[in-house]
Amino acid sequence: MTHILLSIGDRVGEGSYTLHSRFLQAVNFASGSRLAALVDPAIAAGPVNVIIDGLDLPSVCTLEVKGVSVVVNGIPFAVAPAQKYDSSMSFCEGRKIPRQNIRHLRTLLCEHAPEKSMAYLLDPGRKKGFRPGFEAAVRDQLQQGADLYFRGDVEDGVTKLHGCGFGLTPSGDDFIAGIMIALHALGKDETRVLRDRILRHAQGGGIIVSSFLSLAGDGRVNELMRSLLESLLNKEQDAITNAAVRCFAVGATSGADLCTGLVAALERGL
Amino acid sequence: MVVKGVIKKGAYFDSVALMNVGRELSARDGVVDAAVVMGTKENKGILANSSLLLNEFKNAADTDLLIGIKAKTQAAAESAVKAAEELLAATRKQASGGSEDFKPMSLAGALEKIPDANLALISVAGRYAAGEAMKALAGGLHVMLFSDNVSIEDEKELKQFARKKGLLVMGPDCGTAIINGVPLAFANVVNRGDIGVVAASGTGCQEVTSIISNEGCGISQAIGTGGRDVKKDIGGIMFIESLKALAADKDTRVILLVSKPPHETVMREIRKITSKIRKPVVSMFLGAAPTDPLMALTLEEAALKAVALSRGRKVKDVERQLAESDAALRDQAKVLSKRCKKGQKYLRGLFSGGTFCTEAQILYQKLPGGLYANAPAGSAKRLKNLQKSQKNTVIDLGEDEFTVGRPHPMIDFSLRNRRIAQEASDPETAVILLDVVLGYGSNMDPAVELKNVVAKAAKKVQVICSVTGTDRDPQNRRKVQQVLQQAGAVVMPTNAAACRLAGYIIENLGA
Numbered sequence: 001m002t003h004i005l006l007s008i009g010d011r012v013g014e015g016s017y018t019l020h021s022r023f024l025q026a027v028n029f030a031s032g033s034r035l036a037a038l039v040d041p042a043i044a045a046g047p048v049n050v051i052i053d054g055l056d057l058p059s060v061c062t063l064e065v066k067g068v069s070v071v072v073n074g075i076p077f078a079v080a081p082a083q084k085y086d087s088s089m090s091f092c093e094g095r096k097i098p099r100q101n102i103r104h105l106r107t108l109l110c111e112h113a114p115e116k117s118m119a120y121l122l123d124p125g126r127k128k129g130f131r132p133g134f135e136a137a138v139r140d141q142l143q144q145g146a147d148l149y150f151r152g153d154v155e156d157g158v159t160k161l162h163g164c165g166f167g168l169t170p171s172g173d174d175f176i177a178g179i180m181i182a183l184h185a186l187g188k189d190e191t192r193v194l195r196d197r198i199l200r201h202a203q204g205g206g207i208i209v210s211s212f213l214s215l216a217g218d219g220r221v222n223e224l225m226r227s228l229l230e231s232l233l234n235k236e237q238d239a240i241t242n243a244a245v246r247c248f249a250v251g252a253t254s255g256a257d258l259c260t261g262l263v264a265a266l267e268r269g270l
Numbered sequence: 271m272v273v274k275g276v277i278k279k280g281a282y283f284d285s286v287a288l289m290n291v292g293r294e295l296s297a298r299d300g301v302v303d304a305a306v307v308m309g310t311k312e313n314k315g316i317l318a319n320s321s322l323l324l325n326e327f328k329n330a331a332d333t334d335l336l337i338g339i340k341a342k343t344q345a346a347a348e349s350a351v352k353a354a355e356e357l358l359a360a361t362r363k364q365a366s367g368g369s370e371d372f373k374p375m376s377l378a379g380a381l382e383k384i385p386d387a388n389l390a391l392i393s394v395a396g397r398y399a400a401g402e403a404m405k406a407l408a409g410g411l412h413v414m415l416f417s418d419n420v421s422i423e424d425e426k427e428l429k430q431f432a433r434k435k436g437l438l439v440m441g442p443d444c445g446t447a448i449i450n451g452v453p454l455a456f457a458n459v460v461n462r463g464d465i466g467v468v469a470a471s472g473t474g475c476q477e478v479t480s481i482i483s484n485e486g487c488g489i490s491q492a493i494g495t496g497g498r499d500v501k502k503d504i505g506g507i508m509f510i511e512s513l514k515a516l517a518a519d520k521d522t523r524v525i526l527l528v529s530k531p532p533h534e535t536v537m538r539e540i541r542k543i544t545s546k547i548r549k550p551v552v553s554m555f556l557g558a559a560p561t562d563p564l565m566a567l568t569l570e571e572a573a574l575k576a577v578a579l580s581r582g583r584k585v586k587d588v589e590r591q592l593a594e595s596d597a598a599l600r601d602q603a604k605v606l607s608k609r610c611k612k613g614q615k616y617l618r619g620l621f622s623g624g625t626f627c628t629e630a631q632i633l634y635q636k637l638p639g640g641l642y643a644n645a646p647a648g649s650a651k652r653l654k655n656l657q658k659s660q661k662n663t664v665i666d667l668g669e670d671e672f673t674v675g676r677p678h679p680m681i682d683f684s685l686r687n688r689r690i691a692q693e694a695s696d697p698e699t700a701v702i703l704l705d706v707v708l709g710y711g712s713n714m715d716p717a718v719e720l721k722n723v724v725a726k727a728a729k730k731v732q733v734i735c736s737v738t739g740t741d742r743d744p745q746n747r748r749k750v751q752q753v754l755q756q757a758g759a760v761v762m763p764t765n766a767a768a769c770r771l772a773g774y775i776i777e778n779l780g781a
Contacts, residue, residue: 004398021282028282041395042677053395112657114688116289131296133303133340134320141316163310163332166292167285170308205310206333208282241657242671249685252289 003054005077008070009085011047011220012036017063020207028208029063035211036063038072046222047087047215052077087220089229092185097232102266104237105228108244109259117248117256118171121146121264138165142172149179150268154194158201169212171257176202177216178261184219185229185262186269224250228259271302271340274347275324276355277309278335287361288335295354300346301339306354309334377405391454392441393417399442400424407432407439415441415496416455422503425496429507438515439508441496445472445711448479448492456680458709459742463488465576466522468512470495470529473623474556474569476707476738477765478528481573483740484747484763487580490522491515500532510539517547526576527553528569530628550579556625557632557647563589568629568766599767603774606732606760614700614731615639615779617772618693619664620686622679623738626705626765627666633769637662638780645669659693662776664703680712683719694727700779701732703772705765706754708739708747716745717753728758732775735759736768 017029017036025040038060039049050063050070064071068079106122113119113126116135120126121143130139141164149157158176165171180198183191199217204210221229228243247255283291288306295304305322307313309330317323322338330336337354341347381387390406392399396419403413407428415428420442432439440447446469447454451462458476460483467489469475479489493512500506509529516522525547532540532555544551552564554572563585566572574588616639621627624645631647639661643650653663656671667679667686679686686704693699704724706716713719727733735754739747751761762768 004395006395023282023284053398108657111692112688114684131303134305134316134322134338137316137320138307138313141312160312162312163308164312164316166289166307168282168288168308169285170310170313172312204332206308206331209332238655241655245657245672251285254285 003052003075003077005070005079005083006041006051006053007045007049007085008051008079008083009036009045009047009049010087011215012050012065012070014065014067017065019061022058025057027057027060030207033207033210035207036065038063044223045085047085047220048211049085049222085223087215087222087226089181089184089219089221089226091226092229092233093187095233097185097229097266101232101237101240102263104240105232105244105259106263106267108241109248109256109263112245113248113256113260114253116166117253118142118146118175118260119256121260138171142175145172146175146264150264154197155201158198162202163205163209165257167252167254169209169251169254170205171253173202173205173209173213174254174257175261175264177213178258178263179265180213180216181219181221181225181229181258182262182265185232185266224255225258271321271342272344272347273322273324273338273340274344274351275322275327275336275338276351277326277330278337278358282333283335283358283361287358291337291354291357291361294357295337295339295350298346298350298353300342301350302342303338303340304350304354305336305338307336308332309336377402377409381409388412389414389449391416393455396420396442400428403428403439404431407435407437410435410437412438412449413440414444414447414454414494415439416444417441418443422498425498426504426507429499429504433507433511438493438512440494443498444494444496446475446492447494448489450491453710456707456709456711457492458483458739459744460740461486461488462490463580464490464521464523465526465580466490466516466519466524467492467526467528468495468509468516469493469527470497470500470509470532471556471625473705473707473738474528474554474625476623476709477569477625478526478554478573478576480709480738480740480747481570481764482526482577482580485574485577487577490519495529497530500529500536502533502535506532506536506539509536510543513540513543513547513551517543517549523549524576524579525549525551526572527551527555528572529555531555531558552576552579552585556628568633568764569625570764570766595767596770599771600774602760603771603778606771607775607778609732610700610775610779613697615776616659616698617662617664617701617703617776618659618696618699619703619769619772620689620693621664621666621703621705622668622686623705623707623765624666624668626736626738627664629765630664630703630769633766634662634664634773637773637776639776644671659696659699661698665689680707683713683716687719687723690723690727690733694730699731701734701772701775702727703768704733704735704759705768706735706737706739706750708737708743708745708750710744712745714744717750721753721757724754724759725757732772733757733759734762734768734772736762736765738765 015031017031020028020030027038109119110123115129145160161172231239231243292306339350389412391414393416399417495508554566575585641650642653642660642663
């Protein structure tokens with residue numbers, strides 16, 4: 001079988017990486033504070049994702065990136081320019097997302113987001129889906145964090161949200177990432193300062209979370225979010241629906257939590 | 271109340287795994303509350319407020335996994351902690367490949383390990399699949415090509431080359447085959463016997479082979495061809511070669527053909543060859559009206575006719591048997607219709623098998639209120655918004671629009687489960703129709719995945735489902751049927767029977 005490099009994110013830096021963690025469809029590597037992930041072709045291209053077709057992920061142990069090649073388990077793969085995934089949001093520059101498209105995304109979240117996602121911030125009726133006890137307490141804290149943030153108390157809001165919730169990237173961090181992507185999409189001058197404030201208060205959480213947040217802070221998005229943003233800017237509502245549903249399917253609630261942050265921030269135009 | 275827990279240092283699990291473990295722990299007897307979260311400062315604060323923070327959790331790092339259990343008894347708490355560790359260990363094992371077995375990195379490496387192999391199953395991205403298949407054929411191996419997105423030109427070249435060498439190319443996009451008793455890809459554990467199947471439809475093949483096995487007969491070979499084989503461009507090369515192979519096979523006494531209607535030129539060729547075969551050939555070309563007694567309208571009818579012939583009985587007996595069963599379905603539908611509430615009038619079919627969704631549409635030519643589908647067939651109209659059903663709607667959740675970036679719905683039930691809940695909440699829904707496909711490759715515990723969502727839906731609407739598979743499948747058909755029945759579903763033996771029952775209910779309600 002021939003192994004072919006399909007895609008490498010533009011934020012995969014040069015260096016010798018060490019194995020960090022393994023999942024069914026991804027193997028994470030770290031080099032200092034940088035993260036790179038070898039992922040299954042079924043996973044979307046992303047800023048730090050490397051996708052090699054035919055690779056048996058459980059057998060992957062080493063990763064090195066040097067010059068224009070990626071070396072996996074000692075096997076070199078040349079990187080052609082066409083294989084570089086451009087994660088920037090430059091396509092949003094000078095363009096505005098129509099309000100009715102944001103409303104449509106809100107409706108989709110209310111109707112189709114997974115049960116325990118943060119979509120209850122948009123549709124309070126969804127709060128019923130959480131078990132009393134720990135789950136309800138997590139839900140309430142996330143609500144408080146979001147309320148504080150959108151009332152203008154950025155520091156306290158982000159502090160309450162960061163690291164709060166279920167999952168490897170806790171729900172609150174997915175929500176914060178969604179806000180930062182919205183800030184980029186809005187493209188206002190003051191958003192850079194606001195993103196810096198958010199990132200200052202979202203420190204810690206391990207390399208996966210910190211890499212995830214700093215990429216969102218820099219306006220770097222994966223293929224699924226890119227399609228969603230492009231559809232919000234350009235397309236008919238059916239295209240938004242299809243792109244959104246694919247985003248909602250990421251993780252247990254991660255994709256929907258991120259989209260909730262995106263919608264909440266876009267609606268407020270902050 | 272007892273609180274127990276454990277820290278898993280530097281343990282990384284994806285969010286789906288953590289949520290699944292949390293859900294399973296909370297559902298255990300005697301467990302009052304459970305948390306499975308990363309040890310961030312904020313999560314520790316919430317654990318403290320929920321009386322789930324153990325002293326040893328206080329020094330946990332952001333990258334540590336915390337499992338906290340509050341239970342009524344010491345035994346329940348300890349047992350839940352143990353269960354959490356086992357569930358996480360199983361997830362970890364899956365992520366690391368499940369075993370330490372040798373995993374070859376190439377076809378050549380695999381052949382070194384199994385030098386007498388005569389078949390290669392290829393599942394790589396479409397653009398590389400043809401190259402790998404050609405290597406296998408050149409090496410004298412039959413090929414099962416699970417990959418899709420192979421060009422028509424490549425498919426034709428591969429099949430012409432294979433025909434010259436006397437080899438089979440099953441696929442591309444071939445999901446099911448049973449060769450010499452070995453189930454390949456999505457296939458069921460069936461009896462061996464004297465019925466040979468050629469199928470250009472994966473779930474169609476699973477349904478007929480399972481019905482045949484459940485009826486007590488068995489399969490000699492089940493050869494998949496990929497759905498495109500019977501189209502004009504490919505000319506039915508492998509469908510015809512497979513038919514000839516079964517005609518020559520001494521272990522095959524009855525042949526069963528399953529496909530969407532082939533192109534007319536392919537059909538003529540199939541008829542020509544069939545007329546020369548001395549064995550009975552039953553056929554089911556989905557959507558084509560039967561024109562002779564050996565043709566069938568549904569997968570069920572086709573399988574039962576093959577069974578009758580294998581037993582030396584007449585196919586007329588099957589037609590009588592199905593007419594009796596149809597009368598019983600109409601009676602059952604009358605009873606179920608009376609349970610429907612005012613305003614409930616439509617059917618919502620949520621299928622994981624594409625052929626089952628098409629079969630439903632073929633059977634629903636005159637449903638009151640009309641029929642909508644994401645992959646329309648027969649008289650069905652195209653659904654405008656995939657996320658919202660219109661009147662009577664059937665959806666193939668295995669279509670590309672639902673599967674990009676996620677496993678097939680036969681494996682991952684989450685999307686369909688959400689849709690079941692959504693449809694059950696629609697006041698116009700009278701019946702939710704489901705298929706459950708067992709066997710290798712499919713979800714290993716469909717009963718657990720479905721029972722809660724079906725139980726909730728069945729309180730509001732009629733849930734009717736079929737279970738494709740056998741009691742020897744890893745999931746055990748009988749057990750899955752029992753769980754679904756206990757959850758309130760009406761479980762039918764075949765997709766056709768489930769479709770008919772659901773359709774009769776809608777007819778009785780009259781839209």
